[in-house]
Amino acid sequence: MTTTSTPTTTAPSSGAQSYETLEELVTKRRVIVTVGAGGVGKTTTAAALSVAAAQRGRRVLCLTIDPAKRLAESLGIERMSAEAHDVDPSRFAAAGVPLTGSLTAMMLDTKRTFDELVAKYSSSKAKADSLLNNKLYQYMSTSLAGTQEYMAMEKLVAVKDDPRYDLILLDTPPTANALDFLDAPERMIDALDSAAMKWFIEAFQSTGKLSLNLIARSASVVLKTVGRITGGGFLEAMAGLITELNDLFGGFKQRAAMVQKTLRGPDIAFVLVASPAPTSLKEALYFSERLEEHAMPRGAFVVNRFRLPPAFADDAVSSMAAKAAIDARGLKLDDDAGERIAHAHADQVKLATLDAFFVRSVSEHARARMPVVRVPELASDVHDIRLLAKVAELLMSGGV
Ligand SMILES: Nc1ncnc2c1ncn2[C@@H]1O[C@H](COP(=O)(O)OP(=O)(O)OP(=O)(O)O)[C@@H](O)[C@H]1O
Ligand SMILES: [Mg+2]
Numbered sequence: 001m002t003t004t005s006t007p008t009t010t011a012p013s014s015g016a017q018s019y020e021t022l023e024e025l026v027t028k029r030r031v032i033v034t035v036g037a038g039g040v041g042k043t044t045t046a047a048a049l050s051v052a053a054a055q056r057g058r059r060v061l062c063l064t065i066d067p068a069k070r071l072a073e074s075l076g077i078e079r080m081s082a083e084a085h086d087v088d089p090s091r092f093a094a095a096g097v098p099l100t101g102s103l104t105a106m107m108l109d110t111k112r113t114f115d116e117l118v119a120k121y122s123s124s125k126a127k128a129d130s131l132l133n134n135k136l137y138q139y140m141s142t143s144l145a146g147t148q149e150y151m152a153m154e155k156l157v158a159v160k161d162d163p164r165y166d167l168i169l170l171d172t173p174p175t176a177n178a179l180d181f182l183d184a185p186e187r188m189i190d191a192l193d194s195a196a197m198k199w200f201i202e203a204f205q206s207t208g209k210l211s212l213n214l215i216a217r218s219a220s221v222v223l224k225t226v227g228r229i230t231g232g233g234f235l236e237a238m239a240g241l242i243t244e245l246n247d248l249f250g251g252f253k254q255r256a257a258m259v260q261k262t263l264r265g266p267d268i269a270f271v272l273v274a275s276p277a278p279t280s281l282k283e284a285l286y287f288s289e290r291l292e293e294h295a296m297p298r299g300a301f302v303v304n305r306f307r308l309p310p311a312f313a314d315d316a317v318s319s320m321a322a323k324a325a326i327d328a329r330g331l332k333l334d335d336d337a338g339e340r341i342a343h344a345h346a347d348q349v350k351l352a353t354l355d356a357f358f359v360r361s362v363s364e365h366a367r368a369r370m371p372v373v374r375v376p377e378l379a380s381d382v383h384d385i386r387l388l389a390k391v392a393e394l395l396m397s398g399g400v
Contacts (some may be wrong), residue, residue: 009221015181019370021092022271022300026053029110029269031160032299035287037280038174041304041375043067044052047075051092053167054103055392061165062105065148065173068220070383075105082109095385102167111152113158114141117255121248129253131248136241148173149184151349152235153259160262182263183291186306198219269299276306276355282361288369301366305377306398309352310345317345373399 034042050062072079087103122128274284291298323338
């Protein structure tokens with residue numbers, strides 16, 4: 001049921017362009033990637049879109065990164081396991097969310113993905129084992145800049161053509177900056193292939209061993225990176241790593257180019273997730289421009305945790321009115337409760353006004369290119385099936 005689609009419907013109000021709605025994306029695309037700055041709701045959006053697609057009959061694989069404990073529990077997945085896990089449909093049916101398709105969840109495991117890659121690209125099993133057991137490798141495979149993002153992409157490449165799934169939802173790691181995700185392959189190759197690394201390789205190859213003297217004169221970058229590794233055998237570990245990485249370099253480079261190509265395919269869509277804060281919105285827009293520059297397909301712009309005005313936004317709640325309402329219900333609250341409710345109400349009106357203002361300021365630009373979907377701030381974290389289905393419904397219906 002793999003489908004590759006071209007944008008078709010739903011012209012924006014300006015009528016300038018046409019694009020697919022989020023509902024069309026989850027029913028037609030093969031891969032959807034949620035990207036955005038740290039904490040904006042990437043994991044929640046990926047999980048909710050997975051639910052929406054499974055409700056629409058698709059067989060979905062949700063590749064998630066470190067979901068909140070309660071969210072993982074409600075899907076029945078073990079947070080520490082990297083195995084694919086078929087989510088029990090009866091859990092959804094019991095929560096009034098029947099799935100006509102299926103939902104499989106998998107946690108991304110950076111180290112394991114890196115290890116699999118090493119095993120695949122090493123020229124022999126012995127070489128792979130020596131690299132996998134190298135202390136510096138063990139450090140590097142989790143700590144090198146961009147590794148987590150790159151390995152998320154690697155996992156995507158590995159499962160992309162798996163016939164058991166119609167749609168793959170890829171959650172991305174928490175980055176300070178959403179752009180870090182796109183740049184990850186280059187950053188990782190740059191780090192592996194940096195001048196300092198090259199220097200080490202040359203030094204090692206010319207003498208057959210590393211001398212302390214040479215290390216002392218070497219670029220401080222590498223020493224800083226590995227400086228945190230303590231314990232004996234440092235030089236041996238470094239020499240071993242350099243030899244093994246050299247063995248792999250060609251493989252990694254080709255691989256990074258291939259991963260980049262996968263991310264530019266027509267059957268992939270990026271869902272940009274942002275909070276209503278101006279910096280977050282700007283960053284998402286900038287990301288969208290970068291995607292456009294690279295002719296990479298953008299899917300939708302989700303403004304998550306949008307604060308709505310209170311039901312009685314127009315009539316300011318006076319402390320007197322609040323006090324009267326409290327008394328009328330026979331509640332026993334502090335004397336200043338009325339005043340505090342009035343303040344809280346006024347704050348909520350202001351916050352909602354600010355969110356609306358900031359979002360409006362970027363919407364026009366974004367709306368000409370992709371759907372902009374506002375998901376409101378819910379009263380609690382999105383940690384159970386019912387709330388996930390609620391977010392899914394909001395995303396499918398175009399938001400508030
Ligand atoms: N619309 C919403 N209303 C209320 N809570 C929300 C909403 N969206 C997300 N949350 C909550 O916000 C928290 C952060 O969300 P989430 O984990 O999806 O963000 P993230 O972008 O994946 O974060 P990270 O960058 O750390 O991976 C979670 O506790 C989630 O339940
Ligand atoms: Mg996350």
